[in-house]
Amino acid sequence: MSFSNQNLVYVYYHGSGERQLTGRLLLKNRQIFFEYDADFIKKGLELSPFKLPLKTGVIESNDRTFEGLFGVFNDSLPDGWGRLLLDRKLMNVGLNPGTLSPLDRLCFVGTSGMGALSYEPENSSAMSHITNDLDEIDSEIQATLDENDDYVEDLLILGGSSAGARPKVLLNIDGVDWLIKFRSHLDPKDISAIEYAYHLMAIDAGLVVPEAKLFPSRKGMGFFGVKRFDRNGDSRIHMHTIAGLLHADHREPSLDYESIMKATLYLTKDIRQCEIQFRNAVFNVLSHNRDDHSKNFSFLMDETGNWTVSPAYDLTFSSGPAGEHSTMIMGEGKNPTKNHLLKLAGTVGIKQDKALEIIDQVLAATQKWDALQVKLAFLQYKPKILGRLCVRFAKRLISNQLYLIFLR
Ligand SMILES: Nc1ncnc2c1ncn2[C@@H]1O[C@H](COP(=O)(O)OP(=O)(O)O)[C@@H](O)[C@H]1O
Ligand SMILES: [Mg+2]
Numbered sequence: 001m002s003f004s005n006q007n008l009v010y011v012y013y014h015g016s017g018e019r020q021l022t023g024r025l026l027l028k029n030r031q032i033f034f035e036y037d038a039d040f041i042k043k044g045l046e047l048s049p050f051k052l053p054l055k056t057g058v059i060e061s062n063d064r065t066f067e068g069l070f071g072v073f074n075d076s077l078p079d080g081w082g083r084l085l086l087d088r089k090l091m092n093v094g095l096n097p098g099t100l101s102p103l104d105r106l107c108f109v110g111t112s113g114m115g116a117l118s119y120e121p122e123n124s125s126a127m128s129h130i131t132n133d134l135d136e137i138d139s140e141i142q143a144t145l146d147e148n149d150d151y152v153e154d155l156l157i158l159g160g161s162s163a164g165a166r167p168k169v170l171l172n173i174d175g176v177d178w179l180i181k182f183r184s185h186l187d188p189k190d191i192s193a194i195e196y197a198y199h200l201m202a203i204d205a206g207l208v209v210p211e212a213k214l215f216p217s218r219k220g221m222g223f224f225g226v227k228r229f230d231r232n233g234d235s236r237i238h239m240h241t242i243a244g245l246l247h248a249d250h251r252e253p254s255l256d257y258e259s260i261m262k263a264t265l266y267l268t269k270d271i272r273q274c275e276i277q278f279r280n281a282v283f284n285v286l287s288h289n290r291d292d293h294s295k296n297f298s299f300l301m302d303e304t305g306n307w308t309v310s311p312a313y314d315l316t317f318s319s320g321p322a323g324e325h326s327t328m329i330m331g332e333g334k335n336p337t338k339n340h341l342l343k344l345a346g347t348v349g350i351k352q353d354k355a356l357e358i359i360d361q362v363l364a365a366t367q368k369w370d371a372l373q374v375k376l377a378f379l380q381y382k383p384k385i386l387g388r389l390c391v392r393f394a395k396r397l398i399s400n401q402l403y404l405i406f407l408r
Pocket of ligand 1: 114164165166167179210226227228229230295296298313314
């Protein structure tokens with residue numbers, strides 16, 4: 001593997017047609033600069049309106065949140081699992097990952113990143129398929145987690161550009177692009193089933209979610225996979241997390257849902273999109289999805305510059321910092337109540353009647369946990385596992401004052 005540090009990187013935007021030069025990133029004296037290409041400015045596409053608005057001239061990044069990188073490009077960088085794979089690979093060939101700048105890491109991403117942006121010099125190891133056998137991939141993942149590095153290369157190619165903490169791969173199966181998640185050593189054994197149960201519950205609660213399924217496994221309960229919403233056939237769709245949009249580091253609880261709602265209104269200018277986002281917030285509160293950090297909310301921009309809230313993802317039973325929500329609900333992270341949610345709806349002008357209707361619908365779906373159990377039973381999950389799942393869920397709900405308030 002040959003490698004040299006990069007101080008100048010070209011950024012391209014891909015939609016359905018030819019890639020378009022977006023601009024140039026420059027690293028000088030540890031400072032990162034960006035300049036939009038003049039032809040790209042004429043198109044009027046605001047890729048990142050808050051922190052990198054479309055304008056002529058050199059723009060200096062003076063925010064160190066992402067090691068000085070603009071949030072829109074930081075969104076292309078893998079974290080957690082993908083970063084681990086690349087660092088292992090570099091160490092295997094005698095390179096020190098600490099010497100890599102964010103621009104170097106973007107070059108490794110090349111054309112294989114999530115969303116619609118790509119970076120040059122191109123990464124020659126763009127996404128390709130080694131094997132589609134999920135059990136085989138799972139074995140490689142578990143071996144890699146056990147520090148057996150023989151498989152790092154394969155996994156890097158399959159999913160090294162995806163974000164998020166859990167091991168995952170990006171696979172094209174019969175022409176459809178999937179993101180398939182695996183278990184890390186820290187995850188419970190039933191994590192795929194829990195996420196799938198949450199997926200069904202989210203549909204029932206009226207959330208917009210990507211198509212998802214449990215891919216069968218010969219050994220266990222299967223692997224949770226979602227259809228990628230940043231791909232549509234050969235077209236790529238620009239995707240931006242709220243973390244990247246607002247420079248809100250997802251590793252620290254830095255956000256309130258109020259900022260997410262206001263960003264939603266600003267970007268989409270559409271109250272129906274705000275209602276979709278509000279429903280996501282209500283679902284997270286009522287289903288104890290407390291790892292609701294800033295990388296778990298994204299927006300999509302189409303080729304005409306129109307923004308929408310992305311389908312909801314990473315919905316599962318989870319605890320945030322010290323058991324609280326990572327993202328606060330009108331200043332409350334521990335025991336958010338109906339009043340906090342209603343106040344949140346009011347910040348963007350969602351009518352109280354509409355907010356109450358959404359809350360009722362989500363609440364009804366979360367109360368149907370028993371029915372969900374039946375639904376999953378036909379998928380042949382061991383009752384023991386489901387039992388644990390339900391007990392954990394029910395315990396939380398019963399101890400949750402909010403739930404009692406809602407029941408009144
Ligand atoms: N269906 C999808 N299409 C495109 N990108 C997705 C999809 N689901 C998740 N992502 C992206 O992949 C990242 C990791 O997925 P996520 O479910 O959050 O995994 P993790 O549990 O590891 O955090 C997300 O932060 C999001 O950017
Ligand atoms: Mg996530």
